[in-house]
Amino acid sequence: MELLKKISEAPGVSGFEYGISEIIKKELQGFVNKIEEDRFGNIYAYKGNGEKTIMITAHMDEIGLIVKHIDDRGFIRFAKIGGVPDHVLLSQRVIIHGKYKKIYGVIGCKAIHIMKEEERKQLVTYDKMFIDTGLSKEQLEKYGIGIGTPITIERDLVELENDLIVGRAMDDRAGCYILIEALKKANPVNKIIAVFTVQEEVGLRGATISSYNVKPDIGIAIDTTIAGDHPEVSESEAPVKIGNGPVIVVADGRRESLGGGLLANSLIVNWLIELANKLGIKYQLGVLEGGTTDAAAIQLSRGGIPSGCISIPTRYLHTFSEVLSKRDLESGIKLIIGLMESKISFL
Ligand SMILES: [Zn+2]
Structure with a gap:
């Protein structure tokens, strides 16, 4: 194990x-x-x-993600590597594998409170999502994070009941x-x-x-x-x-x-x-x-x-x-x- x-x-x-x-x-x-x-x-x-x-x-x-664009405030847009379904991405915690440091981030989107009625029923597609690390664009660069940096989802392996595991x-x-x-x-x-x-x-x-x-x-x-x-x-x-x-x-x-x-x-x-x-x-x-x-x-x-x-x-x-x-x-x-x-x- x-x-x-x-x-x-x-x-x-x-x-x-x-x-x-x-x-x-x-x-x-x-x-x-x-x-x-x-x-x-x-x-x-x-x-x-x-x-x-x-x-x-x-x-x-x-399967995972890769940095596609970083805006002036440091929010990261990403592309998908492999068959990643959009509907499992939202609110995931991610790890961005910077050249000099690994940084945690979270995949964010608009809060439900300010979504219009139609928006609430729709699947949010990955191009509407972004990653928030708390860092500015300049700080991200210092850690070696830029276009092309790989991103994995943060998740520990744990045991379920009856001989099952999830990871x-x-x-x-x-x-x-x-x-x-x-x-x-x-x-x-x-x-x-x-x-x-x-x-x-x-x-x-x-x-x-x-x-x-x-x-x-x-x-x-x-x-x-x-x-x-x-x-x-x-x-x-x-x-x-x-x-x-x-x-x-x-x-x-x-x-x-x-x-x-x-x-x-x-x-x-x-x-x-x-x-x-x-x-x-x-x-x-x-x-x-x-x-x-x-x-x-x-x-x-x-x-x-x-x-x-x-x-x-x-x-x-x-x-x-x-x-x-x-x-x-x-x-x-x-x-x-x-x-x-x-x-x-x-x-
Ligand atoms: Zn396989």
Whole structure:
């Protein structure tokens, strides 16, 4: 839990992953054969020496904000990085990662008292919001805050009842956590190259670059996926449930066509199912509309890489309070260890 809390609270908006990547590098020290970093910021951890190379990814980056403009009074306007829904932004406390100092701020807007009747019923869009730090424009500059400074939402990881936790950036720090724990515990029979990727939330960019570098035989992404087991979502809309085990992804992509996503290699899907059965791990199969993971980029690398994805069911994805089950995390770790330690006979 301590590690999960640490990596969930670390900053790492896409393109600015250094906060989280430093922690991951330190954490893996002594547990893997070698750690490397490429020019793009992807972290590679090597373990095992089998003949097949399995690339396993988890993305380090998170959705967040970036400074777009600072007015004469020091109020900050921002752009969004990744799929940030407007309706979860208002009144959030944020951290602005200045070059010389981290500064707290709050996302403000007009108070309800002075809103016109129609305004009260409307969703406030992000371009009508601003960040108040209490500092003037000159003071902000002194702390190294200006156009292009990254902003994260301030949020601690806490435990809910019945084995649940809630935190910011569980997408995909949950995946990072699973991959770190599996690397620490596994005795691989394959050559494992674990890649902690950058810039997933803005178009799978880190995975695109790193899969070319790694040239694996198999690619597996670990990520989070939508759990729909809560009010206002029907079971047919999102059948995955938290606590029912990791999701073996069969297909994902854009809502209208599953375009741009992953049609998982059926040999990989069968292998993962067999492994889960052998290890006694409860799992769910997933066809997931409305998004994809690093596996979609890995599969298209070079001459084509058989790829699959294991996702942890998560409620309220891309809000800053993402809920998941500790039991699913533990099962995820077990499954990834099993995968590292199993001989590949189907390729
Ligand atoms: Zn993700």
